[in-house]
Structures are given as structure tokens and as C-alpha cells.
Amino acid sequence: MDITGSGVRIRQLQILREVMRAGSERLAAQVLRITQPAVSQNVKQLEEALGFALFRRENNRLIPTAKAWEFLRTIDAAFAGLDRIGPSIEFLRNNDTRLIGIAAPSAFSFVTLPRVVKRIREKSRSYTVQVKTGTYQQIAEHVLNGRVDLGISRLPIDERILDWMPIGSATNVCLFPENHRFAMQEMVTAEDLIGEAIIDIDPQFASHQMSVNALRYLGAAPEIVVEYDSNGHDIGFVTAGIGVSITNEIVAKEYANFGIEFRRFLPGAVYHYVVVWQKDRKLSDSLRFAAEQLAMGPTDQAA
The missing domain is CATH 1.10.10.10 (Winged helix-like DNA-binding domain superfamily/Winged helix DNA-binding domain)
Incomplete structure (x- = not known):
């Protein structure tokens, strides 16, 4: 054709x-x-x-x-509608189920996604939720290709192809085990990290720039004991007492049930989290409900 x-x-x-x-x-x-x-x-x-x-x-x-x-x-946006035909046919054939696809960084599987799925299931048990994880770029691709309906991402995004609603803003924090010496401080600085074992994210991420590069600027060699490549992969190492990690407030609140603490970290950056979906797509009532639940973000956990 x-x-x-x-x-x-x-x-x-x-x-x-x-x-x-x-x-x-x-x-x-x-x-x-x-x-x-x-x-x-x-x-x-x-x-x-x-x-x-x-x-x-x-x-x-x-x-x-x-x-x-x-x-x-442009092609992906055009084909996204075609990719959705199969699930739509299945829903029409058997309307006691409905698939809602959500993509998010893996860290959001600890608090936010379980809470959202629970609320969706409370609203109607006919809904099935499919969760995909990945980097922010992969999340955008999942949304644009129609593999999911909604995604959790961070600004900036390409507003020519995505619509969004805010979740919240977050600054950098230092994550550490209970009873760590940082628990006595109101904030943690790069200088405080001298001599600390660090669980460090891949150098392409901003939190790496905040911590490791700040240490090098001070003339101190960072003691990196574990390097990971995705938000959510640091918590096990921190809980085990292997070292401290730099993340942001919204991700840190996902770790509320792990018995850890966090304090604001300087120097820091500001991150703006959003729920995204395909540009100009009219969200159904169920997707609008899911988006609003995602926009609530993780439950509050005092630092």
C-alpha cells in the first residue's frame, strides 16, 4: 500500500x-x-x-x-497504533480482561508500581498490568512503539512526540545503612565521602558526576567498590553495609522498606519526574486513572 x-x-x-x-x-x-x-x-x-x-x-x-x-x-509513532490492534482485538473478544502497559526504571518496582497495580486491581479485577523496565530512553521507546501505554521518565523529554504530567522534583541524596555516621548529619558533602566505600552508578548518569567527580575535584581518589548500571541495583549493596550510594529523593523513597536512611547530598542536581504517553493520545478512563496513580510517586518517607 x-x-x-x-x-x-x-x-x-x-x-x-x-x-x-x-x-x-x-x-x-x-x-x-x-x-x-x-x-x-x-x-x-x-x-x-x-x-x-x-x-x-x-x-x-x-x-x-x-x-x-x-x-x-515519525514511523514509530505511526506504527504504534497498528501495534495496538492485536491487544485491542483480544479485549473485544474477551472483555473480562484489559491489559495496561507501564514502563519504568526498575527502582519503581519496590513501592510505586505495586501500589499502582493494587489500586488498579481494586478498581476492577478485569485489568491486567504488564510492567517493562529499562533506561529512560528505552522507556520512551516502549511508549512510542506502543509496547506500553504509560511510562515514568524524567525531563527533558521530546514534547513533539510525548505528552506528560508531573510526578515531582527531587534533589540528590546520599543513601546509607542505619546507624551510619551520616545519620548524625543534616546533609552529606563530597568531602564527607573521602575514605567511604562507594556504590557507584555508571559514569553516564548525573549522580556519578555529583559524587565521584566532586571527590576528584577535591584531590581525593574515590573508593568505588561496586559499579552498577541501573537505578534500583544499589540498594542491596547499601543494605548489606558494603558502602554508600548517591541517588535522588524520589528513588530513595522507593527503598522505604529496606531499613536504610538518606540525607541531602551536595553538590546536587534537580530531577523532574513525569508520567509520559504518546502525543495527542486520548487516554481512556482506566489509563487516566493509572496515570494519576503513577503521578502520586512513591509514598513519603522522612529522611
């Missing part, structure tokens, strides 16, 4: 989408169960119809252009 007036076929967009997801024409061909030459031909024809290049080739690898990534966002 051609897209009116463009010379572009929907099948070509499906193939482009798979090539960019798989990272190569060979892998895309395997997923689509067609030949690699067929994939190459469709990509070439699509580029001709569009009038601009989608890839450049370096060392036999396909490198998507900036225009290709921009175009993919």
Missing part, C-alpha cells in the same frame, strides 16, 4: 524500521524472513522516493543518518 502522494510504501517503512532496530540488512532480513537483496532493494527505493540518504556505509556497516533517526520517530 502506497502512502498517498509520497511514492513511499508501508512495506518499505517496515523494512527500514527493522534495519535500524537490527543494525544490519542481514539481521533485518532474518527477522522479516525475506532475502537480504530484497531488504537492500527496498531501502534503496525508499531513499529514492524520499530524496535523501538514510544510511552511510563505513567498513561494511550501515550507519543511519540524522535524518533517518528523525524519520524513524
